[in-house]
Amino acid sequence: MRKLLYLLLLFPLGIQGHVFKVRHAVVNYDEKESYQVVRAIGDLKHDIATVTGSVGKGTSQIIVGTYGCKTISKLIAKGIINEQDLKGKWESYVITITNEKKPRLVIAGSDKRGTIYGIYDVSQRIGVSPWYWWADVPVKKNPEAAVECTYYASGEPTVKYRGIFINDEDWGLKPWATSNFEKELGDIGPKTYGKVCELLLRLKANMLAPAMHSCTGAFYSHPESKVVCDSFGIIITTSHCEPLLLNNAATSEWEESRDGDWNYKTNSQTILKKWDDRLAEASQYENIYTTAMRGVHDAGLRGNLPLEERVPLIAQVIKDQRQLLERHIGKKATEIPQIFVPYKETMDIYEHGLKVPDDITLVWVDDNYGYMKRVSNPEEQQRPGGAGVYYHISYLGAPHDYLWIYSTPPVLMYEELKKAYDHGADRYWLLNVGDIKPMELGIQTFMDMAWNINHFDINNVNQHQANMLGTIFGKGNYQEILDTYLRLAWSRKPEFMGWEYEWDDQAHTGLKDTEFSFIHYSEAQQRLADYQCLSDQVEKMSDGSAAFFELLQFPIQGAYQMNRKFLMAQLNHKLLAQGRKAEANWAAKQMEAAYDSIEALNHRYNELLDGKWRGMMALAPAFCALFQNKPDVTYTAGAGEQAVDITPKAYTLDGCQAIDLSKYISKSSDAKLVKGIGYDWQSIQLGEATYEVQQIDADSIDVRFDVVPFWPIYKGKSNRIAVSVDGGMPQIFENKFKEYGRSWKDQVMRNGKAGHMRFAIDKRKQQHQITFKALDPQQIVQKIIIDWGGLKTSYLGPR
Structure with a gap:
């Protein structure tokens, strides 16, 4: 008997391997299962019905359960599930098919989110992409859809907390939700957050930093939003400038004429009362709390204090915040998830001697352009609170915003995130995604790295997004296309082609000609030719689907037209200076055509699927950017038009x-x-x-x-x-x-x-x-x- 038990532990019944057809399958679960898992089971049933065209009413069974429930305990006792794959594990799951006369598909999680990830893994295996709604990836009908599985144990994620920050939503998500998706509320609210949370779970993420610009109603101003996020099992976190879940950028949360100056040295009691009220409202839910404080929104600390005074002040802020947390949550501060984000001037305060309690997670930041400003040194790597990262693939700020289209290379992302991870940043990864769209490829790459960074290396990471597109659209030269697209954006992002700087001195402000030369080495000509080739390729490859347009065609053709707009304006200036007026007129017309093409592409995006994304896509003007405008060109009346040969010229390197x-x-x-x-x-x-x-x-x-x-x-x-x-x-x-x-x-x-x-x-x-x-x-x-x-x-x- 002892030998038989030993063999069952080594070779459980579920390891034999079967194919389980999901059509007509009934989903069973314990009545004490968490409401978050039950809600996800509803999604699984819907996914099966969508794929197979039928609802569960047959004799085959899908068993869903979380470790500790009776059904899963019985399956462990029978040797169908290895207990070691679930017991004490964080967000892990097992998928297996029993070796029985009537096999059952089993989805077992170590905790509620582990179970939910297992549920959505099955949905993906039968053909439902995590991006079926947000990127309109088609769900193909397949009555024979099946799960093929021996015994799959996910293991724990390599990063404990993984999520996104919706930011700079003024020109995309906010107008889309307000006038389209959630127009009855007129804001980003629970309906939008429901869709966001579902996406996060399908991507195996577990936390969300909600939109927080002043144009948007604060997250807690719509009470249903927090309830909806909790119903999905999503943890709420906040950005570097939202201490203890308080969004001081929203006037409903903080208004100077009503509340006074956001200055802890002079107005601490008012600020503490705000934090106290917020925790009374929110602490019953699962949160990760930002400690310390900055100024209002994304500004530096108020009071113009020297560094010597800022350090003890922030130390007192953190001490007071932790006392509030202990009182509201009823646990020791060392047991409550907290982060400290040394963003911008807060890094200077930290480096000047601020002692952050060792249990608080240090969240290192990139410089907003994909380069980590620092990672944990050997001493910091010993802290029990560990470390994390806050990373950008979209940004509004100096020297220039890039909010329009995705252009961060997977290799850069991997190099910087792996560097941080290797130096201890395995606790918390937050990605600034702007409006979510059109950052889908970057979000997928980031979340897959966060789930298992060990699946990636410097040799395979560059293929990740091409593989994703191949899975969705079938065979195609996606690798070559993405390599060329990202290479061109590496030397200059589309949003940077106006050669302007934002929030800068007069010499660097305003649209200027690029540094790409039409004379030396055909730089400008080659750039235009490469982009046009890409644009033509995706036009021919298009299957006509909204998904193909959103994920590949729009960013490539938009980038081409943005480059064409500025390079043709530059050519107009050069030709005019040479007295070639007719050719200069032709270049000016090309610029106009490019400008119109960008407008048409944005319009097409917004009108996809009968206006599903209406209001989402715009050339975000930020507050002082000019790249969305027409650059100045000069027409010479009566000179006519004469085309210019802009074919790249071959050259030899002498010297x-x-x-x-x-x-x-x-x-x-x-x-x-x-x-x-x-x-x-x-x-x-x-x-x-x-x-x-x-x-x-x-x-x-x-x-x-x-x-x-x-x-x-x-x-x-x-x-x-x-x-x-x-x-x-x-x-x-x-x-x-x-x-x-x-x-x-x-x-x-x-x-x-x-x-x-x-x-x-x-x-x-x-x-x-x-x-x-x-x-x-x-x-x-x-x-x-x-x-x-x-x-x-x-x-x-x-x-």
């Missing part, structure tokens, strides 16, 4: 050589080729890499290169690279910058920082070796040019 980064001699095993990032879509992560250059008829060479503008990993580290020629004395390049400084602004706008060094060489040598060596971790070189007298001034140099 310089662009290094093929895929061909190098590595002297260190940690130097590696990284595809999916960089101006030519491949880069070298150092280590040490040596490049061979053939004989050069010169006494000296210039080594020109571009690095990816990462921040030092933490205080005490830097961004240094040593460059040497033929084993001689190395020169040191150090990329030092300060957030919101001129150098940093330039770097994040073009995703690169240029370096330039001159070396004497012996021109008699048949071969030269150029060596790059990282002196600090996480250094990536994305372009190298060896120049001995031929390089023309250009934005990116020869391709």
Whole structure:
């Protein structure tokens, strides 16, 4: 008997493997199951009916249950489920098919969300995409839909808390909800949040930071919203500027004429009363609480205090907040999920000596452009509260917003999130997604990484989004298309093509001609040709579905027309200066056509599916951006029009050589080729890499290169690279910058920082070796040019 039990533990009955057809299946669950799981079961029944065309009324059974319920306990006792896959696990689940005369499909979770994730996993296996509603991915009819499974145990997610922050909703989600989806409320409210929460669960996320701009009613101003989110089992969290769930950007929450100054030094009792009232309302639900405080909305701390006074003030704020939490929740503060987000000036306060209680999770931030400002140092990695990340794929702020379309490379996202994870950030990942649409590809990648970062590496992450599109639309050259699209956006996002800076000095404000040259190396012509080729490809590939347009066609064709708009305006200016008036008129007309095409694309998006997304898509003007406008062009009356040949011209490199980064001699095993990032879509992560250059008829060479503008990993580290020629004395390049400084602004706008060094060489040598060596971790070189007298001034140099 003991031997039989041992064999059952090793080879439970559910491991035999079967195919379970879901048509007509009845879903059974214990009567004591949580209401969140019961609600998800309703979705499963609906999904099965949608796919198979029938409702459950047959004899086959789907068993759904959470660890501890009677049914799951019996299945564990029979050896159908391994108890170790559920007991004490966080948000884990098992899917198996019993080895019985009438097999049953079993979905068992370690806790309520584990069970819910198992439910939606089954929905996805039978053909219901997590994006069936938000991206209109079609659900194909299949009466024979089945789950094929031996025994699947999900394991725990690699990141405990995973979610999104709806932000800068002024031009998308807010007008869409107000005038379309939730017009009876006239705001983003419970109906919208219901759809958001369902999406999050289907993506295996578990938390939401609700929309919080002043244009939107505060989350708690619509009481049903928190109830709806709770009914899905979604945790509410908040941004860096919403302490203890209070949104001071909303006048219903904080209004200066009524409440006084948002200044803890002078008005702490009023602020404490606001927090006390909010916790009385919300603490019965599952939340993660932001501690400390900033100014109103996204501004710095009020009072213009020196750093020496800010540190003790914020320490007192955190102490008072924790006392409130203990009183309302009835637990020790060390048992209540809390975060501290050192965003913008709060980072300075932290680095100046603020002692954050060790149980509070430190949530490290990127610089709003995808580059982590720092990660946990060795001492911080020992904190029991751990660490997390707050990351952006959409942003409103200086030096320029990018709210319109998705353009963050998966490789950049992976590099920065994996770096943070490897330094202890496994507790909390929050993604700023703007309006959710059209950031679907980036959201999917982020959530899949958060669920299991170990499924990814530097070699496969770049294929993730192409694989997603292939699963939805079938065979296609999605990888090639995405590689080209993201490469072009890497050197300049579509929103940045006006070459303007926001919230800046007069010299950098206003639309300007780009730095892409129509003269040197056909940079501008090649850019236009690449985009047009992409646009033509997706036009031909389109299956006519709303999903294809939303996920692929719209961002590519929108990016093409935005580039065409500004480059044609630039060409108009250049031709006019040369006295070529007829050709300048033609370029101006091309600009007008591009502008009209953008308008048409936005309109088409909004009118999809009889206006389902009406109000969602707009060229968000932010508060001072101008890229949505027509750039100035000049028409010459009576000059007529004459087309210009903008076909890229072939060129030869005389006096310089662009290094093929895929061909190098590595002297260190940690130097590696990284595809999916960089101006030519491949880069070298150092280590040490040596490049061979053939004989050069010169006494000296210039080594020109571009690095990816990462921040030092933490205080005490830097961004240094040593460059040497033929084993001689190395020169040191150090990329030092300060957030919101001129150098940093330039770097994040073009995703690169240029370096330039001159070396004497012996021109008699048949071969030269150029060596790059990282002196600090996480250094990536994305372009190298060896120049001995031929390089023309250009934005990116020869391709």
